[in-house]
Amino acid sequence: MEPLERFxxxxxxxxxxxxxxxLLTSARLFSRLYGIKIFQFxxxxxxxxxxxxxxxKRFPDIVFFPGLxxxxxxxxxxxxxxxxxxxxxxxxxxxxxxxxxxxEDIRGLEPPDPKTDGLMPFVLESIQYIxxxxxxxxxxxxxxARGPFQVASYMRGPTEFLIDLRVRPDIAQKLxxxxxxxTIHWLKVQLEVIDQPMxxxxxxxxxxxxxxxxxxxxxxPSYKRIFSEFDGLLKVYHNDADSxxxxxxxxxxxxxxxxxxxxxxxxxxxxxxxxxxxLMGNVDPVNVMLRGTPERVEEExxxxxxxxxxGGGYILSLGGGPSMETPEENIEAMVKAAKKYGRYPIGSSxx
Amino acid sequence: xxxxxxxxxxxKLEALDIGGTLEEVKRxxxxxxxxxxxxxxxxxxxxxxxxxxxxxxxxxLSELAFASHIMKSVMDLLNPYFQxxxxxxxxxxxxxxxxxxxxxIGKNIVSTMLTGAGFEVYDLGIDVPDEKFLxxxxxxxxDFIGISSLLTTTMLNMKSVIKLLEExxxxxxLKIFVGGAVxxxxxxxxxxxxxxxxxxxxxxxxxxxxxxxxxxAATPRR
Numbered sequence: 001m002e003p004l005e006r007f008x009x010x011x012x013x014x015x016x017x018x019x020x021x022x023l024l025t026s027a028r029l030f031s032r033l034y035g036i037k038i039f040q041f042x043x044x045x046x047x048x049x050x051x052x053x054x055x056x057k058r059f060p061d062i063v064f065f066p067g068l069x070x071x072x073x074x075x076x077x078x079x080x081x082x083x084x085x086x087x088x089x090x091x092x093x094x095x096x097x098x099x100x101x102x103x104e105d106i107r108g109l110e111p112p113d114p115k116t117d118g119l120m121p122f123v124l125e126s127i128q129y130i131x132x133x134x135x136x137x138x139x140x141x142x143x144x145a146r147g148p149f150q151v152a153s154y155m156r157g158p159t160e161f162l163i164d165l166r167v168r169p170d171i172a173q174k175l176x177x178x179x180x181x182x183t184i185h186w187l188k189v190q191l192e193v194i195d196q197p198m199x200x201x202x203x204x205x206x207x208x209x210x211x212x213x214x215x216x217x218x219x220x221p222s223y224k225r226i227f228s229e230f231d232g233l234l235k236v237y238h239n240d241a242d243s244x245x246x247x248x249x250x251x252x253x254x255x256x257x258x259x260x261x262x263x264x265x266x267x268x269x270x271x272x273x274x275x276x277x278x279l280m281g282n283v284d285p286v287n288v289m290l291r292g293t294p295e296r297v298e299e300e301x302x303x304x305x306x307x308x309x310x311g312g313g314y315i316l317s318l319g320g321g322p323s324m325e326t327p328e329e330n331i332e333a334m335v336k337a338a339k340k341y342g343r344y345p346i347g348s349s350x351x
Numbered sequence: 352x353x354x355x356x357x358x359x360x361x362x363k364l365e366a367l368d369i370g371g372t373l374e375e376v377k378r379x380x381x382x383x384x385x386x387x388x389x390x391x392x393x394x395x396x397x398x399x400x401x402x403x404x405x406x407x408x409x410x411x412l413s414e415l416a417f418a419s420h421i422m423k424s425v426m427d428l429l430n431p432y433f434q435x436x437x438x439x440x441x442x443x444x445x446x447x448x449x450x451x452x453x454x455x456i457g458k459n460i461v462s463t464m465l466t467g468a469g470f471e472v473y474d475l476g477i478d479v480p481d482e483k484f485l486x487x488x489x490x491x492x493x494d495f496i497g498i499s500s501l502l503t504t505t506m507l508n509m510k511s512v513i514k515l516l517e518e519x520x521x522x523x524x525l526k527i528f529v530g531g532a533v534x535x536x537x538x539x540x541x542x543x544x545x546x547x548x549x550x551x552x553x554x555x556x557x558x559x560x561x562x563x564x565x566x567x568a569a570t571p572r573r
Contacts, residue, residue: 091504094453096478159459162416209456210410245408286503286533323503 004140007063007315009236011257011278015203015312019305019342021335022063022317024238024259027071027092028324030055037090038324042072045129048330052130055227056138058328061335065259065280065317066142066201066236068134070126072119077151077182079118081109091324098157103164103171106156111182114189115328128193142236143190147204148179148222155179158206165214173218184229191233199234202226202249202255207240215246220253240320247273262287262319266307279308282319283334290323294333301337309346316342353384359394364397365404367414369421372397376428386432387440390469394425398467402552412456415551419463426466438524440471441562442494447475448531449508454501457531457551461497464551468559470495481508481515488521495558498544506533509514510542526561528554 001009001017009016023029027048031041034051041048048070055146056064073092075085078099086096100106113119131141152175153161187200207219227235237255242263250258251273258277260269262284269279271347281304288300301316308314316338322331356379363371379389401418404410434441438504444465448458455477462474473485473491488496496516500506509529526545529538539547546561548554 088451091451096453158454158456159416159419162413162456163420165413166417182429209416211411211413214413247410287535290503325503 003061003063007065008234010313010315010342011236013313014280015035015344015346016229018344019338019346020063020307020315021061022315023059023331024318024321025052025064025066025069026321028244029322029326030071031090032324033058033328038092039087039089042087042093045070045126046133048126049133051129053138059331059335061338062331063315064271066144067140067198068130068138069142069201070123070130072123074150074154075181076123077112077146077186078154080112080120080182080186081118081151081155083155085119095154098160099155100175101157103156103160103168106171106178107219109175109178109183111178114186119243120186120189124190124193125255126173127190131193134222134326140202141194141196142199142234143187143194143197144192144201144203145183145186147202147207147216147226147237148176148183149206149210149219151179151182152176153206153209154180158209161206162209165210165218176218176222183226187226187230194296197233199236199256200230201236201238203238203259204238205241208239208243208246208261210246212245212249212333213276215249219246220249223250223253223255244268251276257315259317260319264319266304270308270310274313278313278315280315280317281308283319283322285320285326289318289326289330289334292330294327294329297330297333298337298340301334302341305338305346307339309342309344312344353379353382353392356382356384357389357396360389360393361397361400364418364421365400366497367401367417367421369417369424372421373424373428376425380428380432383506386420386429387469389429390467393399394422395469398422398464398555399552400548402464404557405502405550406552412460414454415460415463422463422467424508441469441559442471443473443491444470444495444497444558445473445475445484445491445493446497446499447479447484448477448481448499448501449505449512450478451508452500452502452505452531453477454499454531457501458497458499461499461548461551461554464555465497465558468555470558481512484512485515485519485521488516488525489519493525494562495526495528495553497530500529500531500534503533506538508530509534509544513543528558530554 006016006020030051031038034054075093078095083099084096088091235255236257238259259280263337360375423498498509529544530548536547
């Protein structure tokens with residue numbers, strides 16, 4: 001099987017020939033491996049594509065997810081609402097300051113227009129450039145939109161947003177509704193310009209900051225709505241905060257692949273939500289991949305494979321994006337571990 | 352009477368009952384109980400219980416954020432009384448998220464827990480330049496500085512804060528805490544911090560222990 005075929009087989013909850021390996025596409029890692037400052041990565045689409053292809057060719061056994069992606073980090077959606085964006089020279093851009101200091105201002109909030117607002121038109125341009133110029137064998141694209149909780153927390157401030165959920169639930173609901181609308185519409189506009197989209201990708205770490213009660217009230221309806229809109233496409237959800245307390249609720253949301261945090265125990269995940277959706281994870285990107293030795297990476301990959309892979313529906317990956325300085329030998333160790341321990345049939349170690 | 356107020360206060364706070372908590376604080380102030388007593392005997396045990404519930408996965412970040420909101424409202428009531436006398440406060444704690452880092456939830460919760468425990472907290476906010484830590488430290492002479500970082504790139508900025516404090520001769524006069532998702536004990540050791548805390552509860556406990564040890568050492572023993 002080819003790596004991408006293997007990835008898609010696991011995503012369909014099947015057992016491929018061996019455990020697929022995937023890393024999140026990362027402007028930070030790609031820029032470093034290509035020898036450019038991160039700001040240059042965003043500077044022109046050609047540089048972005050060259051840097052992405054450089055890493056994809058360097059690690060041909062890894063499926064970089066979500067494929068050819070104009071990774072502008074977390075700022076695209078907030079920028080479209082009018083948030084202030086800060087561009088460090090050698091780090092991903094970030095949102096500076098909250099847009100709504102006064103919660104009452106949220107009452108009149110409208111979703112942005114992806115064709116004209118903030119960075120969205122530039123992302124659309126980048127997608128079209130990448131699609132036009134990428135070699136056929138690397139041409140796989142997903143529509144990507146940050147989930148409503150992440151976007152809402154950037155606009156209101158993370159602590160204030162969590163407080164609003166209890167103190168001003170009507171205003172918090174309004175913000176979540178507008179952000180949910182934005183996620184859906186932004187994904188649809190990207191899908192219009194992607195020739196043969198593989199699927200959708202929705203990262204949203206902040207949802208796990210909510211208690212089960214709050215997630216059931218605010219999160220579940222929003223997620224159900226988002227994922228019900230894209231039938232026929234592969235739907236991938238990423239959350240690299242500890243999600244142990246909302247796993248049952250997440251299993252009802254309607255996505256196919258779950259990329260989850262190292263703080264969420266893979267054995268627990270496999271027994272629950274892992275029976276319904278494909279698991280993608282969850283090697284620690286910092287303490288193992290960035291700071292560990294290749295031997296430590298191998299051990300951790302072995303552990304994840306033994307707990308996650310039996311029965312199929314498992315992709316070996318990190319519990320988050322790769323850090324900028326991740327050693328190349330640790331990435332190689334991950335690929336080797338998948339070949340060494342991930343050959344199916346893999347016996348069940350899960351009771 | 353006072354014990355009953357303290358007990359009610361702790362229970363109302365633990366239950367995240369904002370209205371009930373504020374009522375009990377007003378009642379305590381009406382009984383002329385000194386604000387530090389209210390903090391130490393009513394609010395601090397309540398915050399400890401909240402921390403324990405978080406540790407047992409009965410409360411989550413959303414509850415800690417709400418607890419910080421309640422504490423802020425409580426402190427708005429207590430502060431005018433504190434200004435008259437700062438006697439009884441545990442110590443001064445200066446806190447902020449390092450330069451280039453905009454994460455605030457963890458840092459805010461630490462501030463709240465420390466305030467609840469009886470510390471005088473000075474929160475510099477997020478994306479704090481090294482010089483701002485220094486300037487404020489020179490001004491208020493804190494017992495502790497707490498530096499937070501959530502990113503592998505910004506955590507290195509913690510070291511430059513410590514270096515700047517050393518260069519200006521104030522480093523040895525205070526204790527430095529570091530924390531945040533990517534920070535570990537070994538990293539804290541590597542950059543020369545005095546304490547690492549994995550969460551707000553551990554930070555509060557370690558700071559409280561340090562103050563008590565220091566007080567114990569200063570008191571002549573019989």
